[in-house]
Amino acid sequence: MEDEYYPVEISENIYWVGVIDWNLRDFHAYATPKGSSYNSYLILDDKITLIDTVKDHLADEMISRIEKVVDPAKIDYVVANHVEPDHSSSLSRVMKMNQNAKIFATKRAKDGLCQYYRPYGCDSWDFEVVDTGYELDLGKRTLAFIETPMLHWPDSMQTYLKEDRILFSNDGFGQHLASSHRFNDEVDNALEEASEYYANILMPFSKPVFNLLEKVEKLNIEIDMIATGHGIIWRDNPGQIIDAYRKWASGETVPKVLVIYDSMWGSTEKMAKVVVEGITSKGIEAQLLHLRKNEWSMIIREILEAPVIAIGSTTINNGPLHSVAGFLTHLKGLRPKNKKAAVFGSYGWGGGGVKFAESELENTGVEIVEKGIQIKFGPDKEDLKACRELGIRLADIASLDQTRT
Ligand SMILES: Cc1cc2nc3c(=O)[nH]c(=O)nc-3n(C[C@H](O)[C@H](O)[C@H](O)COP(=O)(O)O)c2cc1C
Ligand SMILES: [Fe+2]
Ligand SMILES: [Fe+2]
Missing domain, CATH: 3.40.50.360 (Flavodoxin domain)
Structure with missing residues (x-):
């Protein structure tokens, strides 16, 4: 592809290869006056791994970013954290280029993906069903999966990269915000935008939010970075967004x-x-x-x-x-x-x-x-x-x- 889209290295050999949807004004009836982004990530290791994809009309931009790092046909593993099409509707494009790639997803995600993408050959894709506690060896690095049912769909999960202490949080902790910046320390409205996102998408799911926070505590996970599925990435004090989620889920108010x-x-x-x-x-x-x-x-x-x-x-x-x-x-x-x-x-x-x-x-x-x-x-x-x-x-x-x- 000739396009001039470039990845952003978020940690050594880990790249943001998502797309920015500057013109998004309506996300399934949720007004998004500042647009959004669909964040996919590429990990270069013995096994080349793609985490999530993007909305299909922008798939070319994601593929162009991947190409600047590696031939997309060389992707070995794809992690599908969530069925919803903003993260999965380019999966068939990726699988077309990688007949032998393996997809890691929860049981519900596997079923849901095939209900969406059966006409694109989903039944013949090589799935590995994962659950909380499943660990995937990439070579130098290890991915651990955390199921997060009803955060915000039954199929949802998040993925933790142990060595780099990065949580790929998909629909958790994000914001509908299109920005030329990728990190929370580069913008001044990340928390405010995250609260609007929480209110409109996650307000009904305070119990699953607490369940996730509990799992993170039990698994003894240290988090240096939260690589969200939408908006900017939390690298400066990621604990602040976890604290904010705890506050919002507990229904704390101001007078x-x-x-x-x-x-x-x-x-x-x-x-x-x-x-x-x-x-x-x-x-x-x-x-x-x-x-x-x-x-x-x-x-x-x-x-x-x-x-x-x-x-x-x-x-x-x-x-x-x-x-x-x-x-x-x-x-x-x-x-x-x-x-x-x-x-x-x-x-x-x-x-x-x-x-x-x-x-x-x-x-x-x-x-x-x-x-x-x-x-x-x-x-x-x-x-x-x-x-x-x-x-x-x-x-x-x-x-x-x-x-x-
Ligand atoms: C198209 C239309 C239909 C109305 N239907 C009703 C009605 O079914 N029952 C009623 O009590 N008032 C009805 N009203 C009267 C309004 O409720 C009333 O004018 C009220 O003062 C309007 O308050 P507002 O100025 O805050 O809109 C109707 C008014 C309009 C314009
Ligand atoms: Fe979603
Ligand atoms: Fe999403």
């Missing part, structure tokens, strides 16, 4: 209240703004978040650290706007922990928006701290006073929240 709403003619919006006034009058941070003017991925990131939310829901055709309904359905799937909420909104006759939001939040396991405020058409002075008082009470709850640091 703030989010007011999340949608409105057709501005009545619910007026209420929302006055709820914010009430919150801030108590010196507690508040954020006003319109559901059609903010990226939901950003709102979800805020929810990760907020103990209290207020949902403003107007009524249309006996129910909520689709933005409110969609957002609450999305939130339900993310199973946020230890959250408290109240609902408010304007209606014209039969109502329905507030009731819907309350019942959706209850089904999500969010504690409704008081009955919703519903007002007919435009809010009057008394209505707005009630909204301000609601804000004051929510601020008090946020400031007393026990789960914060």
Whole structure:
């Protein structure tokens, strides 16, 4: 291949050969305004080993980077940490060039890969099924596999390179961030981007996160570098992202209240703004978040650290706007922990928006701290006073929240 794509040596004879997806703006409906990267790694040893691949439309760039180090046809081993196509959809390209390469994957990953890539000859690929504790000798180096079921798919695993103390963490510890830099000490927003990634992808999986942290402790693994599947690599104090995962998985919050709403003619919006006034009058941070003017991925990131939310829901055709309904359905799937909420909104006759939001939040396991405020058409002075008082009470709850640091 003639392309001018080059690898980055991340440790002696270990190369990043991934791709940067600068134009990615939507990752299975998760807004990614800063793009992402799909990180594959090449280890040069007696056995030449590729860890993960990239999204198929960018496979040429990965192959071009590999070619600068070694003939891709010489790859002996491929580690497939995860079935999801952002890491596996170039596998068939690699296998086409390496009929004899062996693929190391969990049992579930092997089955899942063949369900995706059977038309590309997956059934004839040489798989070795691995589990936690399996060690693979590459010559001078050894890979140890760690199964991480439901972090974030049943098939997921991570791979530890013992001699270099590198954890190839696939979908753990990453960020959706396109950058010309490869390492966390070269950018200033790695942790912030990692929290958005955690909130949107891993929030439902706090138990598997704790399981992984426990396994790492039990296996007595020292980690000098976390080579993620997305975004930048943690080489400067990788313990910081492990600590952050522990904090996020335990549901730790900071005292703030989010007011999340949608409105057709501005009545619910007026209420929302006055709820914010009430919150801030108590010196507690508040954020006003319109559901059609903010990226939901950003709102979800805020929810990760907020103990209290207020949902403003107007009524249309006996129910909520689709933005409110969609957002609450999305939130339900993310199973946020230890959250408290109240609902408010304007209606014209039969109502329905507030009731819907309350019942959706209850089904999500969010504690409704008081009955919703519903007002007919435009809010009057008394209505707005009630909204301000609601804000004051929510601020008090946020400031007393026990789960914060
Ligand atoms: C297309 C449309 C459908 C509506 N359907 C209902 C309804 O089924 N029940 C109801 O109580 N109000 C209904 N309303 C009235 C609104 O809920 C009411 O105007 C409310 O004040 C809007 O609050 P907002 O300004 O925050 O959007 C409807 C309004 C519109 C524009
Ligand atoms: Fe994934
Ligand atoms: Fe991924």
